[in-house]
Amino acid sequence: MPTRTEKRLSVVEVTRYRPRDVEYHAYVEVLNSRAVRAAENDGWLVNRVAAADVGTASLLSLTDASDAIMIMGGEDISPRFYGGAADYPFESQHFETADEGQIALVHRALRRGTPLLGICRGLQVINVALGGDIVQDLGNQTIHKNLGAPIRDIMAAHxxxxxxxSRLSTDLGATEIVVQSAHHQAVARLGEGLVAIGTAPDGVVEAVEHADAQVTGVQFHPEDPGAPDGQLAQLVARLSVRERALA
Structure with missing residues (x-):
């Protein structure tokens, strides 16, 4: 059992089972494991939960005691959650149970004032939960993904x-950063309360903050092994802001 001084973080991923895509799953496991380790190094007691594997009710129950939430990357959100087209280029497998559960988690975090960080898909989940929608494919001329590359080389730097x-700029101590990204979708219309505070050279939104809540989303992957040293640690540290303020 955690003590009163321990801070509890739920790292929420899509699924722990991808038999249809073993290579992709292995890479996602690397990314998610690095996020867990970074949180543990920052003093968090980490609860790792796969939304598609447990369902919405269990997801909310398993994360109920969390002091902060991190929603990780993964497959495309089903278009039915944001009114998008049912068929689009490079459409991935959908895990609608994960979509539903993670959207519910965003709503609860906002109601409770729970610090929340969304990474890649996690940013998109936040946006969709707040009524925004998604650019379904960025096309073949993109700086955001090495199209056609093996999964181990899929990340693109920009x-x-x-x-x-922005709070993110203050915390990172910079107005321009280098990131690793691997996404073919992006934020289109922003959800209610969200502000675009980071953009790529092509204008794609790469970071958002909520105007009134401690909610941050980044489209890039600070947990990738090729990301700049310290970037992930700085983002994880942001989740402790409420805990520090109350101390």
């Missing part, structure tokens, strides 16, 4: 310009 007035 810069992100951060709004100097």
């Amino acid at each position: 810069t992100v310009a951060l709004d100097s007035s």
Whole structure:
């Protein structure tokens, strides 16, 4: 059992089972494991939960005691959750149970004021939960993914310009950062309360913050092994802000 001084973080992924795509699953496991280790190194007691494997009610129950939430990357959100087309280029497998559960988790985090970080798909989940929608495919001329590359080489490096007035810019101590990304979708219409505070050179939104809540989403992958040293640790540390303020 955690003590009163321990802080509890739920790292919420899509699924722990991908028999249809073993290579992709192995890479996702690397990313999610690195996020867990970074959180543990920051003093968090980590609860790792796969949304598709447990269902919405169990997901909410298993994360009920969490002091903060991190929603990880993974497959495309089903278009039915944001009114998108049912058929689009490079459409991935959908895990609608995960979509439903993670959207419910965002709603509860906002109601409770629970610090929340969304990474890649996690940003998109936050956006969709708040009524936003998604660019379903960025096309073949993209800086956001090495199209056609083996999964181990899929990440593409590029810069992100951060709004100097944003909390993220202040915490990272920079107005421009280098990131690793691997996405073919992106935020289109922003959800209610969200502000775009990071953009790639092509104008794609790469980071958002909520105007009134401790909710942050990044489209890039700070947990990738090729990401700049310290980037993931800095983002994980942001989740402790409420805990520090109450101390």
